[in-house]
Amino acid sequence: MRVLFSIFNDELIDKTLDIVNQNPNIDFNRDKLDMAPTNYYLTVRPIFKEVKFAVISNKVLPSPKDIKNIEKVLPNVEHIIIFISEPESIVEELSEYCSEGFFNKIKLFGYESDKKELHKYYSYLEEIYPPADTSYKEEPIDQYPPSERDFEKASSKFIAAGIEIEARGDDQSHVDNNANISDTEEKKDDEFKEQESNFDSDKGHQTPYTEKKDSTNQVEDQKKDMENREEETLLDQKTFETEAEKPSSLPLKINNDEPELTAKTYTNAVIRDKNAKLEIAFDIPVYKTKKIKKEKVIGVWSPLKNIGCTSFSINFATCLATLNIPVAVIEGLQPQPALLPHLSRFEGEPEHWTSYAEYLFSKEDIDAKRVIWATHDVNYFPLHANDLKRTWEPQMLKYLIEGLRIHDVTLVDLPTGHMENHTKVSLKHVDELWIIVNDQTQILNEWKPFISQVKAIVPETKLIFSPLYSFSKTETISSFLDIPILTEIPDLTADHMKNFYESKPLYLMHHDKPKRILNQSFEPIIEHLLKDHIALCNQKKRSLKDRIISVFS
Incomplete structure (x- = not known):
């Protein structure tokens, strides 16, 4: 089984492959790992005929219309994972622009930098690729994700596999919601x-990322949690x-005549x-x-x-x-x-x-x-x-x-x-x-x-x-x-x-x-x-x- 990633996160990839490999019906090794950025799917549009499982991660997913291009690129995919902010907001559009068969293969999660979302993702993997040994235990979720500032970690696994990462991968180019906070930043907030x-600011509009099936109470709890985080930072x-240091002031004045958006009215x-x-x-x-x-x-x-x-x-x-x-x-x-x-x-x-x-x-x-x-x-x-x-x-x-x-x-x-x-x-x-x-x-x-x-x-x-x-x-x-x-x-x-x-x-x-x-x-x-x-x-x-x-x- 070939696996395709558009996310360059060593720990997430390793954990994914570990779970998949525990299924006795899956024949997989590093030689069957493909890596390419999402924008590569949309512009070059190669055909990954053998790919059965794909993971896509974008701070801002391309237009739902573009998903049709990905559908053409991955004609035989069985499961496609998409990490994206506010997954609920694109469900309706995806169902409109994707074929029913392809839509049923898609599973949406919030950003991979959120430990809760990763935990849900790994649990879902075990559902679709159940391990032979039912005594398998999930590692503590605190290990996910790795610190965003951990740039000292060597890319030995990719080097050993002969994988060259030249094109842009996990697109971190766009602003996410406040839940996209690294481990280092969370420590900073606590400090x-x-x-x-x-x-003198109002609280920004928070739109926590949740799965489609999350309850209203869970959504509200996450909203409050995100608002508290913003205050703490x-x-x-x-x-x-x-x-x-000597006291100084910046001439930042309120100009009510100028059209402007503030954190209160400016949405993600x-x-x-x-x-x-x-x-x-x-x-x-x-x-x-x-x-x-x-x-x-x-x-x-x-x-x-x-x-x-x-x-x-x-x-x-x-x-x-x-x-x-x-x-x-x-x-x-x-x-x-x-x-x-x-x-x-x-x-x-x-x-x-x-x-x-x-x-x-x-x-x-x-x-x-x-x-x-x-x-x-x-x-x-x-x-x-x-x-x-x-x-x-x-x-x-x-x-x-x-x-x-x-x-x-x-x-x-x-x-x-x-x-x-x-x-x-x-x-x-x-x-x-x-x-x-x-x-x-x-x-x-x-x-x-x-x-x-x-x-x-x-x-x-x-x-x-x-x-x-x-x-x-x-x-x-x-x-x-x-x-x-x-x-x-x-x-x-x-x-x-x-x-x-x-x-x-x-x-x-x-x-x-x-x-x-x-x-x-x-x-x-x-x-x-x-x-x-x-x-x-x-x-x-x-x-x-x-x-x-x-x-x-």
Whole structure:
């Protein structure tokens, strides 16, 4: 029996295969495992004639009409599992567009990141593929799912099977409901359980994902649970105050004259629809994906002012784009737009451009193509001055950041220095935090307590040392802050100053010295991001590492 997965979750796959293999009537091994992303079914439309069991996972399932294409792709499938938010909402459409025979083969579950849904899924597997030994016991559901931040786990099982994961798999590109919270984030919620947010916000509309047969009481209980989770995640300003921070305020004012959507009126359905349109507008080619096993959202921040976080984000994103890695740079909420002046210097503002925030939260039906600001193959999402006039709520920050997971890498350019509460809330939605530091040891000493608290929120925190001088003591500072150094960037201050008079990012300028230095400095970061992909590519005649080296030479 052949099995097809469009989800790249080692533990879920292993558990599925373990259960299936316990059925004495099933002849299955790793050689009979196929893997392909859902969008591959819909665009390339290969025919998987031998596939009997398929698992599809998408943050936003393609249109029910597209399911007919999947029906053609899997003509002999016996069972098809679909992980999706709000499965009840698509049942009627599925029954309308699918043949009755195919519809009866479909089983819907909520997101695979929810332990309850996984438990239901594994129980269902045992029903359709009952084990020979009835004494089989389910493992504790706390083991599912694996932590979203566990990027150190090797892909040995895939390598051993000779499986190459090149195309985009488990599509994490769209915003899910609040139940899509990783184990790490749940711990984070518990840690700040007693804290309140400085945001004066209403509770967001929660639509918990349940099976069709769930009772009304279960649905209501899940709604309350999701609402409680949202409240618990809001971080209190007092928790982060240190002597190094000075009170400051962001000019975020309520503008009642401007049409806007808040967390109270803005539903998951609206955000999914808008982000689905945005993904279509970007039309990221399949050959550009997927070099990173799971897409990453990375915050870039520094306690030090004027240290070059924005310049770093632009240049590193440009470097990734030269490697055909889908990359985005989004500007974190701050008192005054900082990314916009840089981009205007490069190519000028696109005609009829609309900010990403305006597109998401305006009641107007805005064409998704107006959001695109692509420069040198990097998709930028700067703030507009009008965005600061909105009533910002934590749920809206979630929508703003999570919606860009259609890219393999998203860099969030956070405002430097003192962290406003909205920046702290944004940390909940990043997978890693890169802190840029230098030799200002006295100032770093004042910031150490605060940095330790930030590290507790984002365990995957790394240091980028810039600028590096001959007298710099990077290891001492790394040990002092108890954070590993990701890379060191030698002094390029003069080159950056000169670049303000130029019309391209420094990385693309034909200056031998800065280009060579940036390549050498970025190489450790790229290897960090692509470590899983490099391991897989080592099975090829020409590895990705060789290709990276050829770019740097």
